[in-house]
Amino acid sequence: MIQTIAFYLFAVLTIASAAATILSRNPVHSVLFLILAFFNAAGLMVLTGAEFIAMLLVIVYVGAVAVLFLFVVMMLDIDFAELRAGFVKNFPLGMLVAVVLLAEMVLGIGAYKAGALDLGTPDGTAATPAGASNVEAIGGLMYSRYLFLFEAAGLILLVAMVGAIVLTHRQRSGTRGQKISKQNARRPDEATVNVKPEVGKGVSL
Amino acid sequence: MTGFFQNLGMSYEWAWFVSTICGILLIALPLMLAVAMIIYVDRKIWASMALRRGPNVVGPFGLLQSFADGLKVFLQETIVPSAANKGLFLIAPIVTFTLALLSWAVIPFNSGAILADINIGLLYILAISSLGVYGTIMAGWASNSKYPFFSAMRASAQMISYEVSIGFILICVVLWAGTFNINDIVWAQKGHVFGIINGFVANPLLFPMWVMFLISSLAETQRAPFDLTEAESELVAGYQTEYSSMAFAAYWLGEYANVLLMCALNATLFWGGWLPPLDIPVLYLVPGFVWFLLKVFFFFFVFSWIKATVPRYRYDQLMRLGWKVFLPVSLLFVVIVSGYLMATGHFQ
Numbered sequence: 001m002i003q004t005i006a007f008y009l010f011a012v013l014t015i016a017s018a019a020a021t022i023l024s025r026n027p028v029h030s031v032l033f034l035i036l037a038f039f040n041a042a043g044l045m046v047l048t049g050a051e052f053i054a055m056l057l058v059i060v061y062v063g064a065v066a067v068l069f070l071f072v073v074m075m076l077d078i079d080f081a082e083l084r085a086g087f088v089k090n091f092p093l094g095m096l097v098a099v100v101l102l103a104e105m106v107l108g109i110g111a112y113k114a115g116a117l118d119l120g121t122p123d124g125t126a127a128t129p130a131g132a133s134n135v136e137a138i139g140g141l142m143y144s145r146y147l148f149l150f151e152a153a154g155l156i157l158l159v160a161m162v163g164a165i166v167l168t169h170r171q172r173s174g175t176r177g178q179k180i181s182k183q184n185a186r187r188p189d190e191a192t193v194n195v196k197p198e199v200g201k202g203v204s205l
Numbered sequence: 206m207t208g209f210f211q212n213l214g215m216s217y218e219w220a221w222f223v224s225t226i227c228g229i230l231l232i233a234l235p236l237m238l239a240v241a242m243i244i245y246v247d248r249k250i251w252a253s254m255a256l257r258r259g260p261n262v263v264g265p266f267g268l269l270q271s272f273a274d275g276l277k278v279f280l281q282e283t284i285v286p287s288a289a290n291k292g293l294f295l296i297a298p299i300v301t302f303t304l305a306l307l308s309w310a311v312i313p314f315n316s317g318a319i320l321a322d323i324n325i326g327l328l329y330i331l332a333i334s335s336l337g338v339y340g341t342i343m344a345g346w347a348s349n350s351k352y353p354f355f356s357a358m359r360a361s362a363q364m365i366s367y368e369v370s371i372g373f374i375l376i377c378v379v380l381w382a383g384t385f386n387i388n389d390i391v392w393a394q395k396g397h398v399f400g401i402i403n404g405f406v407a408n409p410l411l412f413p414m415w416v417m418f419l420i421s422s423l424a425e426t427q428r429a430p431f432d433l434t435e436a437e438s439e440l441v442a443g444y445q446t447e448y449s450s451m452a453f454a455a456y457w458l459g460e461y462a463n464v465l466l467m468c469a470l471n472a473t474l475f476w477g478g479w480l481p482p483l484d485i486p487v488l489y490l491v492p493g494f495v496w497f498l499l500k501v502f503f504f505f506f507v508f509s510w511i512k513a514t515v516p517r518y519r520y521d522q523l524m525r526l527g528w529k530v531f532l533p534v535s536l537l538f539v540v541i542v543s544g545y546l547m548a549t550g551h552f553q
Binding site: 002026027028032035052055056059062063064067068070071074125132133135152162178180 | 218221222223290293323324325328329332335336338342343346354358361365385405445519523525
């Protein structure tokens with residue numbers, strides 16, 4: 001009973017906010033609707049018993065990725081007239097992407113219905129091993145059967161991170177940044193000097 | 206509690222529903238009262254540190270000051286700036302306030318006295334606290350004003366930066382406790398050091414983590430010395446500049462509920478939660494929630510003490526501390542703690 005209500009609540013909100021993401025005119029509203037869609041998708045995952053994935057979805061996508069996204073969109077100065085002018089030109093490309101996505105979805109659902117994939121039981125509940133919590137089950141699989149794939153994913157992320165840092169890091173000359181270790185290492189006897197200038201002569205530092 | 210309502214002749218589902226509602230009210234209403242009183246305590250502590258008297262007019266010792274303030278803002282007019290994005294402007298304080306209450310669902314007040322005893326309690330807290338930034342960003346953007354927008358940008362950068370190191374610190378705790386369930390994390394601290402001291406904080410490997418967690422929780426709740434989002438001298442009042450009446454009050458309540466939550470997390474994750482400080486049978490005669498509240502109050506005192514004494518950080522110093530000091534050190538400690546636990550066979 002309560003599961004059914006919760007399911008329909010989350011499902012309807014996910015679809016409605018996903019539709020609102022592409023329909024709303026204001027890009028900031030779009031991003032906020034996208035966040036709502038993520039959040040409700042996390043709710044659906046909790047219902048299927050994948051609470052660990054749900055929390056990761058919220059922490060990673062909602063808490064980090066979407067914040068940066070929102071950040072960028074807020075700073076952008078978007079010209080709506082120009083955006084709408086490009087609609088006819090981009091329409092064929094958009095249709096192509098939509099058809100590819102539809103085909104992938106049909107294929108994916110077909111493969112799942114055919115039972116070729118060992119993902120879970122068809123009634124939608126994930127088959128977690130008995131007696132193990134979600135976190136333990138995922139950890140157990142990830143660090144044994146899929147260890148090399150996991151490490152490869154980690155390496156790819158590391159390379160991406162190094163790449164991003166290399167791309168954005170630039171050595172600027174002439175800046176006067178604060179070096180806290182240097183400041184802390186400074187002692188009075190090297191920072192101050194006592195001079196007794198003669199009358200009529202200045203002090204050179 | 207579900208069983209109690211089932212005994213009254215309800216079906217399981219209705220009993221669950223009613224008991225959950227009761228549980229939420231049992232946590233949320235005292236929490237609101239606690240927030241009102243803790244604002245008073247905060248002001249009294251700053252006042253005595255500044256050799257002032259603090260609020261002392263409304264009620265005995267000024268105890269009713271927060272309620273008078275609440276009544277005042279309640280009677281004020283809600284002003285929505287004409288250039289503001291109305292929907293978001295009004296939703297933003299609601300989001301902040303709701304999120305501040307949500308995390309309390311997984312905080313154990315006593316052995317088993319917890320609204321939602323879930324396996325992933327700590328991840329849930331991380332998830333909710335990572336959502337907290339939206340209230341601020343939405344307010345800053347929807348106000349359509351310079352200072353709130355600057356404040357929102359500062360807040361989002363600050364909260365994301367410190368969440369990373371908080372995540373690593375919590376991983377150290379989780380590794381040692383072997384669970385994400387907060388109640389079990391408290392149990393894991395029973396007699397942790399020499400079999401007599403309750404609390405991870407006495408553990409030499411976790412003590413530095415606690416110090417970093419305390420500082421990060423100051424940054425996460427935007428309290429001094431990291432209150433750059435509402436730096437009065439630069440940003441008027443930060444993201445709340447355009448807010449008035451109950452919307453403003455919702456921000457205040459949310460902010461203090463978050464501060465209390467961070468105090469509760471400090472107490473629960475490192476200081477043994479509702480366990481007494483020492484594992485001596487006599488101390489267990491005092492009920493668990495008394496120990497818990499004492500610890501929360503102690504941390505709140507530390508928070509106000511810091512606010513009363515420490516000058517504000519500069520923005521680049523804040524970022525340096527988060528990314529160049531806390532992140533590498535907490536990552537190092539994850540490696541050290543997991544290495545130690547593997548070497549000593551803790552996981553068997």
